[in-house]
Amino acid sequence: MSKSDFILELKDLRTYFPVRKFLQKKFVKAVDGVSFQVRRGETVGLVGESGCGKSTIGRTIMRFHNPTGGRIIFDGDDITACDMKPYRKRMQMVFQDPYSSLDPRMTVGDIVGEPLDIQYPNMSKAERHDRILEQIHLVGLNSEQLSRFPHEFSGGQRQRISIARAMVIKPEFMVLDEPVSALDVSIQAQIINMLMDLQERMGQAFLFIAHDLAVVRHISKQVVVMYLGHVMEINESEDLYRHPLHPYTQALLSAIPVPDPNTSRARKREVLVGDVPSPIDPPKGCVFCTRCKYATEVCREQAPQIEDVGGGHLVACHHFREI
Ligand SMILES: Nc1ncnc2c1ncn2[C@@H]1O[C@H](COP(=O)(O)OP(=O)(O)OP(=O)(O)O)[C@@H](O)[C@H]1O
Numbered sequence: 001m002s003k004s005d006f007i008l009e010l011k012d013l014r015t016y017f018p019v020r021k022f023l024q025k026k027f028v029k030a031v032d033g034v035s036f037q038v039r040r041g042e043t044v045g046l047v048g049e050s051g052c053g054k055s056t057i058g059r060t061i062m063r064f065h066n067p068t069g070g071r072i073i074f075d076g077d078d079i080t081a082c083d084m085k086p087y088r089k090r091m092q093m094v095f096q097d098p099y100s101s102l103d104p105r106m107t108v109g110d111i112v113g114e115p116l117d118i119q120y121p122n123m124s125k126a127e128r129h130d131r132i133l134e135q136i137h138l139v140g141l142n143s144e145q146l147s148r149f150p151h152e153f154s155g156g157q158r159q160r161i162s163i164a165r166a167m168v169i170k171p172e173f174m175v176l177d178e179p180v181s182a183l184d185v186s187i188q189a190q191i192i193n194m195l196m197d198l199q200e201r202m203g204q205a206f207l208f209i210a211h212d213l214a215v216v217r218h219i220s221k222q223v224v225v226m227y228l229g230h231v232m233e234i235n236e237s238e239d240l241y242r243h244p245l246h247p248y249t250q251a252l253l254s255a256i257p258v259p260d261p262n263t264s265r266a267r268k269r270e271v272l273v274g275d276v277p278s279p280i281d282p283p284k285g286c287v288f289c290t291r292c293k294y295a296t297e298v299c300r301e302q303a304p305q306i307e308d309v310g311g312g313h314l315v316a317c318h319h320f321r322e323i
C-alpha cells in the first residue's frame with residue numbers, strides 16, 4: 001500500500017541563487033514560497049513566462065539544486081536534504097533542451113541504456129537489450145535507429161529519445177521540462193498523445209512544464225500558474241481554462257485563440273505590458289503589481305495570501321472578486 005495519495009508535495013519551497021551586484025551579495029529568488037501537490041498517476045501542468053522559475057522548481061525537486069527553504073515530500077518521505085540515491089530510480093527528468101542534454105558521441109541505444117547501467121549495474125546484457133528495445137518502440141522509434149547518433153534525428157525524434165531515456169527505468173514520477181516547446185504544433189500533439197498513452201499504460205505521475213496554457217490543457221489534471229517565483233493560481237485544467245480568476249492567468253489565456261465562441265465571449269481580453277521584473281529585486285507586495293491593471297495600494301504594500309475559493313481552486317490576488 002502506498003504511503004500517501006500524493007507522489008509529490010512541495011511545501012513553501014524556496015530556491016535562491018547567490019549573485020554579486022555592484023559588489024554586493026544578492027540573491028536571485030528563482031522560486032520563492034511554492035506549494036502544490038502531484039497525485040499518483042496524474043499530470044500537473046506548470047506554466048508561466050520565461051524566467052519565472054519553472055525549470056528551477058523541476059531541478060530542485062530532483063535535488064540538482066538544494067532548496068534554500070521549504071520541504072519536498074516524495075511518496076510521503078521528506079527528501080529535502082536526504083541522500084537521493086534510493087530515489088533516483090523512482091524519479092526522472094526530461095531536460096528542457098533535448099539537443100544539449102543528449103551526448104552527441106553516444107548512440108541512441110547507449111543513451112537510453114545509460115540509466116539502466118547506473119541503476120541496475122548487474123542487469124544481464126540480454127535483459128538490458130530487451131528493455132531498451134521495448135522502450136524505443138514505446139516512444140515510436142525503431143530498432144534500426146539504436147545505432148544512430150543524436151544529430152541524425154529530427155527535433156521531435158530527439159525528444160522521443162530523451163523521454164525513452166527517462167522512462168527506461170520505469171520511474172513513478174517524471175519532470176518533463178518543456179518537452180514540446182521547440183516543436184511545431186502537429187509534432188507537439190503527437191508527443192503529448194504519446195505521453196498520455198505511456199502514462200495510461202505505466203501509471204507514472206508527470207510534472208509537465210510549459211510556458212503556454214494551451215499546451216498543458218489536455219494532458220494536465222491540474223495546472224499551476226507561476227509568476228516570478230510565486231504561484232498565482234491553481235485549478236483543475238478545464239476549469240482554469242474556462243474561468244481564470246487571477247489577472248495574470250487571464251492575460252496568459254488572452255494570448256491563445258479560442259475556437260469556442262461562448263468561451264471566447266466570456267473571456268476578458270488582456271494584454272500584458274512591460275517586462276517581467278528582476279527576481280533579484282522583485283516588487284514589494286504582490287510580485288505581479290507592476291504589470292497588473294487592477295493593482296491598488298494594498299497590492300503594492302502587501303503580498304496576497306493564496307486562498308482556496310472552493311473545490312481546490314487556489315488564487316493569490318487581493319482583488320479577484322471584483323474583476
Ligand atoms: N544556476 C543559476 N544561477 C543563477 N541564477 C539562475 C540559475 N538558474 C536559473 N537562474 C535564474 O532563475 C530565474 C528562473 O530561471 P528558470 O530557468 O527556472 O526559469 P524558467 O521559468 O524555466 O524559464 P524558461 O521558460 O525560459 O525556461 C531566472 O531569473 C534565471 O536567470
Ligand SMILES: [Mg+2]
Nearest residue numbers: 054055056096
Ligand atoms: Mg525553463
